[in-house]
Every structure is written in C-alpha cells, then in structure tokens.
Amino acid sequence: MEQRYLGHSGLRVSRMGLGTMTWGRDTDADEAAAQLLAFTEAGGTFVDTADVYVEGESERILGGLLGEVVPRDQVVVATKAVARRNDGPFGGGASRGALLSALDGSLRRLGVEHIDLWQLHAWDAAVPLEETLSALDAAVASGKVRYVGVSNYSGWQLGTAAALPGHVRIVSTQVEYSLLERGVEREVAPAAAHHGIGLLSWAPLGRGVLTGKYRNGTPSDSRGASAHFAGYVEQHRTERAARIVQAVATAADGLGTSPLSVALAWVRDRPGVVAPIVGARDTGQLLGSLAAEALTLPPAIRAALDDVSAVEFGYPERRLG
Incomplete structure (x- = not known):
C-alpha cells in the first residue's frame, strides 16, 4: 500500500487507515486481531482510535494486539482526547489538566510509551485555545506524543489553531468527507492546504450508505438496523444521497468493481486527502475496502x-473568476 506524508511533516502513513470505533462493541478482540493482521499484511500502517470509543475498550483491545499480532514499530497509533466527559475537576474537555490526564489514560489502555498521532477530538469553546495548545506542547516535549492533529474543526477553528505562533505544528485534521459529505471543501480544505495540514477522512463511505446496501431497505445485520448507529446512518439516507449512490453503482458496474471501491478511491485521491479511515464489522468487510x-x-x-x-x-467562500 502506498505511503504518504501527513501534511508538512516527516510522519508517513498508509493511504488507507483502519478505524476502530466498533472494537469492543460490534467487533470483539479476536475479530479485531484478524482485521489488524489483514490490514498490515496489505501494507496498512495507520490505525485510528479514541479514548471515548466504547468507553476506552477500543484502545484496550488495540493495545493488547500491539506486539502480539503486529510489532509496535510497524503501526502508526493515532488516538484522540477532548470528547471524554467525567465528573471531577479533570473530567474532560480541552483544558490542560484534562488533556494531560486523558493522555496518561490512553497510554495505559494502549500499553505503549508514546502515541504517534494525538488528536483533539473537538473544539472546546470553554477553554482558551492557548491553554489547549500548551497541553499539546507539553505532550510532545515529554516524549509521550510524536505528532499532533485535530478533528471536526471548522475552517476558522483550524486556521486559528494552526496560525497561533510558538506552538507545536498541527499536521492533520480528521473530518467527515465523502461523496455524500463534501462541506469541508468550502473552508476546511482550503485552510488545511494553506497551513500544510493533511486531511484524514472519517466515514469515507457515507456512513455505509455509499456501498449501496440501503438502496432497498435496511439490512438486519447493518449498522442502520442497530440501536446505537441507526441515527448515525439515517442522516445520509436522503433523495440527494440516493442520486449519488446510483451514480456510484453505475460507475462500479462500468468498471467491473464494487460501489465501495469507487467511493473509497474517489475520496482517497481528492486534493489534500492523505488517507480515508475505514471501519469494518468483520474481516470480510475490511478486505472489500x-x-x-x-x-x-x-x-x-x-x-x-x-x-x-x-x-x-x-458568499464568502465562493470561487470567483
């Protein structure tokens, strides 16, 4: 699998990432091991998780596989903080105390000495940005983190964070980006390009809708039929989405491939995109990706x-001329 540099940095990742949001809920440890092995055997190196995925169980499962299924030094481990919310003075958010506490928790669950890419999962308007970025500085200076990124930032939030002087460089922004969700092209993608920040695409298959599985209803074994993901999938089941899904299916038929491959190839090769991040319930689904x-x-x-x-x-992002 092709390796790409993440933004203006020396960190290289595979041009497809392995997402682990369902590990510990829909995907057990044995299936996760099979997925990780199949992914790395195909040349994949980039694995993404977060401290809130299944209340930390995703990180625990991944940590248990590092060194057992694949060597630690062959995997770029990415995780996130900010979204976890607990009671107490350091219970969550993007304050310095909460972030550094969250980092230690992720390191324990993952069983590693450092995280390769540590990402702010969301913007926290309650905390001064300088304080949040100072926690990233401290994390990198301590050796516990190698590179830092953000996730779900708007264009102005990304530009502001990237331009604030005196802080460690932000190398990536993880955003929802697919044929069904192209809103990031208005301001996020231009801001990322201007500041040398790589785009990581979550939900590159339109939350599963672009595979075509929902064209004639909701399969009983799909995410759209589950209590915890039904609303997540429903957002992209619109008339506009149906037209796009039909176009993807037509392209796939003409190329002799699957709608899944067409949708992934489209977003993977968009300007600025370093890697789409794909999640799978089982290894069969992953092999399709x-x-x-x-x-x-x-x-x-x-x-x-x-x-x-x-x-x-x-207006005001309209392209002129």
Whole structure:
C-alpha cells in the first residue's frame, strides 16, 4: 500500500487507515486481531482510535494486539482526547489538566510509551485555545506524543489553531468527507492546504450508505438496523444521497468493481486527502475496502461523480473568476 506524508511533516502513513470505533462493541478482540493482521499484511500502517470509543475498550483491545499480532514499530497509533466527559475537576474537555490526564489514560489502555498521532477530538469553546495548545506542547516535549492533529474543526477553528505562533505544528485534521459529505471543501480544505495540514477522512463511505446496501431497505445485520448507529446512518439516507449512490453503482458496474471501491478511491485521491479511515464489522468487510487500493478512477468517471455530488459554494467562500 502506498505511503504518504501527513501534511508538512516527516510522519508517513498508509493511504488507507483502519478505524476502530466498533472494537469492543460490534467487533470483539479476536475479530479485531484478524482485521489488524489483514490490514498490515496489505501494507496498512495507520490505525485510528479514541479514548471515548466504547468507553476506552477500543484502545484496550488495540493495545493488547500491539506486539502480539503486529510489532509496535510497524503501526502508526493515532488516538484522540477532548470528547471524554467525567465528573471531577479533570473530567474532560480541552483544558490542560484534562488533556494531560486523558493522555496518561490512553497510554495505559494502549500499553505503549508514546502515541504517534494525538488528536483533539473537538473544539472546546470553554477553554482558551492557548491553554489547549500548551497541553499539546507539553505532550510532545515529554516524549509521550510524536505528532499532533485535530478533528471536526471548522475552517476558522483550524486556521486559528494552526496560525497561533510558538506552538507545536498541527499536521492533520480528521473530518467527515465523502461523496455524500463534501462541506469541508468550502473552508476546511482550503485552510488545511494553506497551513500544510493533511486531511484524514472519517466515514469515507457515507456512513455505509455509499456501498449501496440501503438502496432497498435496511439490512438486519447493518449498522442502520442497530440501536446505537441507526441515527448515525439515517442522516445520509436522503433523495440527494440516493442520486449519488446510483451514480456510484453505475460507475462500479462500468468498471467491473464494487460501489465501495469507487467511493473509497474517489475520496482517497481528492486534493489534500492523505488517507480515508475505514471501519469494518468483520474481516470480510475490511478486505472489500482494501480492494480499493488497486483502483484509480478514470478522469471521465471522476468528473461525473464530482458533478452529481457537487457542493454548493456561496458568499464568502465562493470561487470567483
């Protein structure tokens, strides 16, 4: 699998990442081990988790597999903080105390001495940005973190954080980005390009909708049928989405491949994108995503998909001339 530099940094990651949001809930430890092995055997190196995924169980499972299933030094471990909320003075958010406490918790659950990419999971308006960034500085200076990134930041939030002088460089921003969700192209992507920040795409398959599995209803074994993911999937089951899904299916038929591969290849090769992050319930689903590595979309098909999914630009981000 091709390796790409993450933003203007020396960190290289595979151009597809392995997401672990369901590890510990829909994916048990044995299945997670099989996924991690299949991913790394295909050349994948980038594994993404968060301290809130299944209340920390995702980190625990990943930590138990490092060194047992794959060598620690062959995996770029990425995790996140900010979203965890507990009672007490250091219970969550982006304060210095909460972040450094969260970092220690992630290190314990992962069983590692350092995290390769530590990401702020969300913007915290209650905490001064200088304080939040000072925690990132301390984490890197301590050797517990190698690189830092953010997630779910708007364009102005990303630009403000990246431009504040005297702090460690932000190398990545993780955002929802797919043929069904192109809003980041208005301001987030331009801000990232300006500051040399790499885009990591979560939900690159439109929360599963772009695979076409929901075209004729909701499969009983799908995320859309589960109590904890039904609302998550429903957001992208619209008339506009149906038109895009049809276009993806038509492209897949013409190329002799799957809608999944078409959707992944489209977002993987968008300007500024370093890697889409794919999650899977089982290894079979993951292997379907890994098959996209061999696909490069012909220009005519890419242009058709761009057109049917085009995002609306307006003032002030409208492109002129």
